[in-house]
């Protein structure tokens with residue numbers, strides 16, 4: 001039997017899996033394919049780190065290097081320290097004998113525990129599995145469906161005051177960047193004032209970037225944006241990626257938190273020191289640390305007074321609960337948060353829950369430029385029209401921890417002022433930087449093989465689509481200048497006759513893409529790893545309503561396939577609703593589409609007629625799902641995720657029964673009949689649990705039996721599925 005690995009992950013997609021996977025397996029087994037779970041959830045990884053479970057992630061890290069790898073990867077939690085601590089507490093509550101997370105390790109044993117747990121922090125999964133570049137786009141059927149059934153995008157008001165503020169290249173990562181290409185395999189040492197910070201093994205042809213964020217410049221920038229927000233009467237909001245850039249971005253978040261509440265942090269400096277308050281972990285952590293302290297009420301009042309004062313209004317993550325943009329560094333994640341700003345007409349929510357025009361603060365101009373142009377375009381030309389807009393497809397350089405996304409082992413908050421040097425083992429100084437204490441120094445890397453593959457994939461996709469492709473590379477950015485040389489060299493290795501392949505800086509590329517989108521035209525954006533992330537939420541959220549509906553394929557360098565589902569996250573808000581009222585609004589369309597691609601890959605590899613028939617029927621089922629609008633509703637009492645899985649099964653069985661593979665047709669004819677005849681009964685059994693609170697025995701580590709029960713409440717449906 002062929003094998004597809006389906007990741008067991010967290011939150012909403014994990015709940016959906018309890019209902020979907022039994023259906024999937026019943027169908028695929030008929031064509032000799034078994035879909036097996038591999039636990040890479042946060043809880044699973046925590047237990048593995050403590051030696052209490054198999055290390056499934058490391059195993060998958062080996063699978064992706066094999067040519068027959070076939071993995072469906074659902075979105076997982078990229079944990080902040082807060083999420084990790086909550087997960088540990090839950091597991092301890094379930095009886096697992098694991099230690100607390102030592103935030104400030106006092107001895108070697110605590111340091112060892114912290115080191116083990118830190119393997120679970122931030123984006124610990126994706127960089128391991130992504131041994132290939134990224135091909136993200138909306139399937140034609142999905143795009144057409146969105147055009148015909150447009151979701152709501154709010155208009156930008158005339159003379160909208162919304163804008164993006166970023167540093168202007170002075171003192172930020174963009175402005176300070178230097179870049180070299182390693183001429184051979186060699187050891188390279190990063191040192192501060194001659195003291196080694198780390199040593200890496202650079203490969204021949206690898207692009208190495210060094211850069212730093214000047215903390216003085218960052219603080220001055222925050223101060224100015226706060227003053228400007230007040231003067232412009234707009235809501236102030238901060239957008240970072242503290243999960244993926246897990247060293248640099250929490251620090252930048254912390255500086256923002258302190259800058260906004262400068263007086264409070266100054267007044268209570270001694271108390272905060274005594275309580276080990278770390279602004280990088282946000283207000284939620286601060287509140288836990290001051291709990292029970294004599295000054296708790298006074299400090300809380302001081303924060304509230306600061307918000308009531310003449311400071312600009314601060315964006316909220318949840319106005320009902322009173323949590324602000326500074327609640328936790330991972331509450332506002334730029335790839336998901338900036339599309340919402342654009343979708344809502346340049347607005348975010350204030351304390352009363354009112355939508356107010358905002359300044360979105362994105363310190364580093366490298367990527368701030370994209371968002372600035374995105375917002376400026378809408379302010380100038382108005383909101384996009386979902387019914388006519390063209391599409392953006394992305395080819396992202398992602399393999400082998402490319403660029404900033406692999407940079408956390410080479411990112412440092414400098415303990416002292418001085419010179420950072422990057423030196424080869426033969427003593428050649430490749431780069432050097434004059435920095436201040438507290439500056440955030442970072443090296444990013446992009447290996448040669450992934451770059452060449454990225455060019456190959458671009459040529460292949462551009463040929464298939466017959467639309468222009470733009471490399472978003474800026475000759476004025478040090479890294480991009482190195483990349484342009486390489487890309488031009490590798491393009492010459494491929495037949496590009498008749499293809500429209502261009503190079504533009506970020507602002508021009510955004511303008512070009514958006515102007516085409518407004519004319520209903522399609523464009524391929526060929527980008528590095530960070531823009532891949534930002535673009536593949538921004539455009540799908542505008543075009544399709546959610547990036548969960550897009551295809552996210554990773555053709556692995558070794559020949560296998562990694563099929564990610566959508567481009568978004570694990571939707572914690574959906575779990576909250578499910579636990580309260582039994583309604584799961586997660587749309588599994590991303591999983592359906594990924595499964596089709598994964599089966600197609602197997603079918604091609606084995607030239608298997610049965611598999612091809614199964615895949616063709618799933619394609620049909622997916623079309624039916626879209627055409628008949630079977631996506632989950634948002635409200636309890638109406639069909640949810642479980643019902644949407646039923647419809648997928650019904651359409652899939654029908655397509656098989658009517659398909660030209662006689663064996664599968666015979667097998668699925670009775671299934672199709674039963675699923676059609678029993679539809680009313682099944683739907684009423686599924687709706688019977690709506691509106692009721694659910695107990696699944698855990699948030700990060702639910703009890704499988706309870707969760708199965710909660711997600712499979714229709715005995716009629718279960719019996720039909722089991723009969724296959």
Ligand SMILES: NC(=O)C1=CN([C@@H]2O[C@H](COP(=O)(O)OP(=O)(O)OC[C@H]3O[C@@H](n4cnc5c(N)ncnc54)[C@H](OP(=O)(O)O)[C@@H]3O)[C@@H](O)[C@H]2O)C=CC1
Pocket residue numbers: 074075076077078079126243333336546548566567568569570571572573574585586587588590
């Ligand atoms: N590939 C990966 O593994 C990724 C993981 N993450 C992780 O996910 C977690 C949550 O991230 P967050 O930034 O809140 O973003 P999410 O994408 O999880 O959630 C944002 C919102 O998007 C909508 N949404 C997302 N997916 C679906 C879907 N399948 N069906 C319907 N609606 C959907 C929901 O909107 P509404 O509430 O309006 O229904 C949801 O609340 C974090 O821990 C983060 O680190 C984030 C990105 C990618």
Ligand SMILES: O=C(O)CCC(=O)C(=O)O
Pocket residue numbers: 078122123124126127243244335532533536567568
């Ligand atoms: O791995 C993560 O933390 C997030 C991944 C992500 O946002 C993406 O790849 O689009």
Ligand SMILES: [Mg+2]
Pocket residue numbers: 335533534537567568
């Ligand atoms: Mg993303």
